[in-house]
Amino acid sequence: MQPKKSSTWKSIRNIFDQIHLYAGLISGLVVIAVCFSGTIYVYNTEIREFMDSELYFVEETGNRMSADELKGSLEKTMESSVVGLMWNEESDRSVQFTLKKEGEEGRGNTYFVNPYSAEILGNTSDKTQTAEFMGYMFSLHRWLLLDRVETPILESISNRDLGRFINGVATLLFLLGVITGIVIWVPNKVKSWKQGLKIKWSGNWKRVNHDIHNTLAFYSLILLFIMSATGPFWSYTWYREGWQKTWDTYQEPNAKNEKTAKTEQQPEAIAPVEEVNLASFSLEDIFTKTNQELPYKGNIRVSIPSTSSDPIAVSKYKTGFFARSGSDQLTLSTSDLSVTEANLFSDLPFRQQIGRSVKSLHTGDIFGQFSKFLWFVACLIATSLPITGTLIWWNKRKKKPAKKKPNQAKPTQDRIAEMA
Template identity: 80%
Template sequence: MQPKKSTAWKSIRNIFDQIHLYAGLISGLVVIAVCLSGTVYVYNTEIREFMDSELYFVEETGPRMTADELRSSLEQSAESKVVGLMWNEESDRSVQFTLKKEGEEGRGTTYYVNPYSAEILGNTSDRTQTAEFMGYMFSLHRWLLLDQIEEPILESMGNRDLGRFINGVATLLFLLGVITGIVIWVPNKVKSWKQGLKVKWSANWKRVNHDLHNTLAFYSLIFLFIMGATGPFWSYSWYREGWQKTWDTYQESPGPRGGNAEGPRRGGAKPEIADTEASVPMLSLEDVFAKTNAELPYEGNIRVSIPSKASDPVSVSKYRTGFFARAGADQLTLSSTDLSVTEANLFSDLPFRQQIGRSVKSLHVGDIFGQFSKFLWFVACLIATSLPITGTLIWWNKRKKKPAKKKPIARQVAEMA
């Protein structure tokens, strides 16, 4: 019975070997581009802050101005209204205010502000060289730079959709390679597991390359799986919907209200209630911070969205900071009249399934546990970039092997004599 089991496993393993091989060969070039850009983009924030430090860091020159004082100064100088801000208490950091002119479309412009002098250090509309570079890295990672091509490549879809589709196919093949790699590695290495967890540096380069492919992939296995499983979320709507339903975060898109089959009207006259809507009273940002910190008593950065109507609430999000800071913001909805809490959505209160479902971006980019997990994802991305290269070399070296030459018959007879 044992030989039959061994033969059956060899046949099964051969199938998985072929799937693993061709999934890697087909997706190799795309995986290298996506993983290399992903390796860089893991530290997107840190790279921007280092290269454009004048926007993010300031010199401490006395007491900081309050958020209300900064808002008043900015609104006078920019002749716009503050509609949101990102605030932190670190003494050497700038703060960010989003301003919008009356009647302006879009989200407005975000300004980097020195909290000691109210000096505007720059804004998001000014594209620095670092921002341009990181924009290209994001484009390469998400759309393979196809969105940079003006002329459509295919008539059936736009270049961005084409890049997203190719990216998704390559990511699914990469995920398939990870899964088949597990099946191949575990039964093959279980008896000699110590040898499978190290690289024999004293061997020839072919053996070293083989060990690097197998060993590094094993050590980064869980991270590679997470990156591969979350990647298609941004490529395919069916995958995104499946993810949301799996982790209980799916919400139906709101349909048209009322009995009008044509749906809600766009443009034209607004309902009368909008004409009589009172403007929002001048809220004290310091009071908003105090209320938020009382409800969420931990260190973190606070983002505030200021409503434009008196009936609309104030939206507040607080993000934890620190080396092991957990991803997932806590959100509060405050009444714009008395700042009472009308709704609290705390990340820790969510069921575990929903915490995973809502952390898809953090799981993909690696900031699920702050700088600690970022470093692990950075290393895993480097390994992922190398796997198509080392895997292709393994395949190529096997192709170059020549069958052993048979000894001449005369020599065989002589040896037997």
């Protein structure tokens, strides 16, 4: 019975080995490009802050101006209205204000502001060399740079959608490779399982390459699975909806469309709205109310409404080395700053926390700098896997059959049957 079980397991491993091989060979070049750019983009924020430090860091000179003082100064200087801001409590950091001129379309422009002098340090729309480089990395990661090709490659689909489709196929193949890889990793004999957990540096380069591929892939298996399982979320609508339904975050688009259609059909039923008297509340009061409701260290984003019918939207993000992703959101009344709605990330069911963290799970900032480092290492490993895997396949392909010994006995009848 034992030989039969061994033969069955060997056949199963061979099937998975073939799937693993061809999934890797087909997607190899795309995976290298996507994972290489992803490795860099893990630290997108940190790279931008380091290279363009003059936008993000300031010298501490005296006392910081209040948010209301900065708001008044900027609106006077720019002849625009502040419609939002990101407030950072760290003393050596700039703050961001979003301003919009009356009648201007879009979301407005966001400026980096020195909180000690109200000096405008820059604009998020300014294309610095760092911003250009990170833009290329993002384009390579999402669309394989095809969105930057002006001439349409296919008539039936845009270049961006084509890049998104190819990216999605390669990511799904990589996911298949991760799943089949664990089956291949399992050793034939239980007693030799420890060999799959270390690299034999004393071996020849083929052995070292083989061990690097197997061992590093095993240690990063969980992170590789998370990255590849979340990647197609941005490539395919069916995958995105499937993810949302799986984790109970899906919302039917018809409800919003019906509401919009009803509004367009009955414009006479809408009562005229009054503009918000921005002087009736203070940004500092908003910060105080937010910190009372959410008593932890973090950055605060405020969206200021343009009409009295709209509430004040506030989001607070935790900061720190182990800071979890996911903001807590408050809705405040424009009349008395009372909380009309509170959406706390910690109050969500575990399924919805996972569903709403798809971006953080993919990029690695699910637990701040701690998880970012782990994702960086795992993504670097993922970049190397198609290379080391191809070398393993090539080495096996070039292997020559062993020569028969001169005095080798003739095969028995049973062995002849087995070889047939």
